[in-house]
Amino acid sequence: MPSTVIEDYLKAIYELQTEYNGARVRTSQIADYLGVTAPTATSMFSTLESNGFVEYEKYNGAVLSEEGERVALRLVRNHRLLETYLTAEFGYRLSDVHDEADRLEHHISDRFAACLADELGDPTTDPHGAPIPTSSLDVPERPRGEKLSAFDEGETVVVLEVDDRDEELLEYLSSRQVVPETELTIESVAPFGMITVRPPGHDDSVSLPDDVARLVRGTSVMDSDGTHI
Amino acid sequence: MPSTVIEDYLKAIYELQTEYNGARVRTSQIADYLGVTAPTATSMFSTLESNGFVEYEKYNGAVLSEEGERVALRLVRNHRLLETYLTAEFGYRLSDVHDEADRLEHHISDRFAACLADELGDPTTDPHGAPIPTSSLDVPERPRGEKLSAFDEGETVVVLEVDDRDEELLEYLSSRQVVPETELTIESVAPFGMITVRPPGHDDSVSLPDDVARLVRGTSVMDSDGTHI
DNA sequence: ATTATTGATTAGCCTAATCTAATTCTAATG
DNA sequence: CATTAGAATTAGATTAGGCTAATCAATAAT
Numbered sequence: 306m307p308s309t310v311i312e313d314y315l316k317a318i319y320e321l322q323t324e325y326n327g328a329r330v331r332t333s334q335i336a337d338y339l340g341v342t343a344p345t346a347t348s349m350f351s352t353l354e355s356n357g358f359v360e361y362e363k364y365n366g367a368v369l370s371e372e373g374e375r376v377a378l379r380l381v382r383n384h385r386l387l388e389t390y391l392t393a394e395f396g397y398r399l400s401d402v403h404d405e406a407d408r409l410e411h412h413i414s415d416r417f418a419a420c421l422a423d424e425l426g427d428p429t430t431d432p433h434g435a436p437i438p439t440s441s442l443d444v445p446e447r448p449r450g451e452k453l454s455a456f457d458e459g460e461t462v463v464v465l466e467v468d469d470r471d472e473e474l475l476e477y478l479s480s481r482q483v484v485p486e487t488e489l490t491i492e493s494v495a496p497f498g499m500i501t502v503r504p505p506g507h508d509d510s511v512s513l514p515d516d517v518a519r520l521v522r523g524t525s526v527m528d529s530d531g532t533h534i
Numbered sequence: 535m536p537s538t539v540i541e542d543y544l545k546a547i548y549e550l551q552t553e554y555n556g557a558r559v560r561t562s563q564i565a566d567y568l569g570v571t572a573p574t575a576t577s578m579f580s581t582l583e584s585n586g587f588v589e590y591e592k593y594n595g596a597v598l599s600e601e602g603e604r605v606a607l608r609l610v611r612n613h614r615l616l617e618t619y620l621t622a623e624f625g626y627r628l629s630d631v632h633d634e635a636d637r638l639e640h641h642i643s644d645r646f647a648a649c650l651a652d653e654l655g656d657p658t659t660d661p662h663g664a665p666i667p668t669s670s671l672d673v674p675e676r677p678r679g680e681k682l683s684a685f686d687e688g689e690t691v692v693v694l695e696v697d698d699r700d701e702e703l704l705e706y707l708s709s710r711q712v713v714p715e716t717e718l719t720i721e722s723v724a725p726f727g728m729i730t731v732r733p734p735g736h737d738d739s740v741s742l743p744d745d746v747a748r749l750v751r752g753t754s755v756m757d758s759d760g761t762h763i
Numbered sequence: 764a765t766t767a768t769t770g771a772t773t774a775g776c777c778t779a780a781t782c783t784a785a786t787t788c789t790a791a792t793g
Numbered sequence: 794c795a796t797t798a799g800a801a802t803t804a805g806a807t808t809a810g811g812c813t814a815a816t817c818a819a820t821a822a823t
Contacts, residue, residue: 417634
């Protein structure tokens with residue numbers, strides 16, 4: 306059984322690999338992502354390689370092996386089930402679940418995970434809109450939409466997913482209804498990378514700088530004439 | 535924040551200290567209890583001392599400091615809340631909860647523990663009959679009874695507590711109703727350290743060797759003439 | 764084609780937690 | 794009170810995971 310540290314690396318590699326459509330993940334990306342130094346990441350990549358969790362080429366990053374992906378997906382499943390359970394059963398807010406889930410994901414048994422899933426009726430997405438891998442570690446296919454920064458003025462967009470890592474950001478977004486399943490109207494897209502949206506029932510609109518808008522994904526439901534696509 | 539390893543030592547010291555009415559705990563006891571070698575325990579005792587978790591005298595064991603006890607009690611609380619939750623909400627059996635709780639106790643937040651307690655209605659004992667420390671870490675006073683090995687033939691005893699560490703034993707005992715709150719009749723006490731009890735509704739009686747009977751605690755409810763004490 | 768810049772790796776060290784082997788202490792016994 | 798068995802400690806090594814400083818590779822720019 307891999308250590309929780311190794312698990313963290315594998316999950317991080319998985320997240321980055323997924324974000325960049327399967328591209329090789331470089332040591333520096335992981336160093337950044339996990340907040341370790343570059344040499345630490347390099348040395349861990351060798352360890353992962355020699356344990357069969359990744360295929361690593363010097364100076365050219367790594368990709369997960371099947372086994373590495375299995376480990377990562379189990380963590381992702383645990384994490385997202387925990388997040389769902391915490392919000393559904395214990396009244397955690399969207400912005401509170403990440404840290405708790407990030408610790409516990411390493412330590413719950415498959416049985417515990419199954420209990421959570423069962424209690425929740427085998428959910429396929431977590432409260433941030435991310436897909437929950439099944440117990441056999443298949444990731445449910447699901448439209449992932451586009452980054453919010455990719456839409457045009459006048460479009461109506463339904464939010465599909467919000468990144469779960471930045472607590473303060475989540476607090477900001479969820480207090481303004483920028484959460485999965487709400488419809489947003491794109492009010493304006495400024496050339497300097499600022500997008501303004503209006504949630505339903507809110508008179509105030511919400512302005513998001515580009516790098517924030519990239520953490521929210523949605524899909525267009527109607528064009529500017531009000532007709533469904 | 536202490537490492538989970540340090541937490542394990544502190545909890546172990548707490549358990550032994552409690553079992554032996556506050557006596558100093560020696561390195562060898564801990565080595566046994568945690569399955570490490572004697573030098574490892576010795577070296578950890580120094581570490582614990584220099585971190586202010588215990589008062590340690592060479593060749594004379596250690597006692598928990600206030601801070602050490604606080605850490606231990608928090609773990610005990612988490613452990614017992616988890617055990618209670620797992621049996622009450624997820625249908626774990628008495629014999630299944632220990633390992634899961636032993637891992638998770640280190641990683642749940644106080645908030646998570648509070649949610650468990652809340653959901654369970656602030657229970658004061660776990661399913662093995664052990665007291666659950668409150669959120670301010672007071673241990674509810676509760677009659678701890680006597681070891682089963684201390685009773686005489688003919689007595690009727692209500693089980694108060696069963697040790698939670700040996701999975702197989704627990705499975706054996708709980709399949710035969712030797713669990714908290716059942717009344718047992720002491721059928722015989724053999725001189726070579728074997729006690730035989732009969733649970734209600736069981737025609738078969740259960741024989742327990744001395745070292746097993748020491749892990750079950752109970753209190754006498756009536757003497758051999760059938761009168762309550 | 765050579766050089767500069769950036770990114771990655773190697774070398775060497777540190778701490779926590781463990782071990783085995785050797786030594787030293789304590790307590791009990793004659 | 795001297796001896797000795799058993800416990801406890803010290804000495805020294807190992808492994809995992811991290812760091813800094815120094816070196817090396819790959820790419821981009823002259």
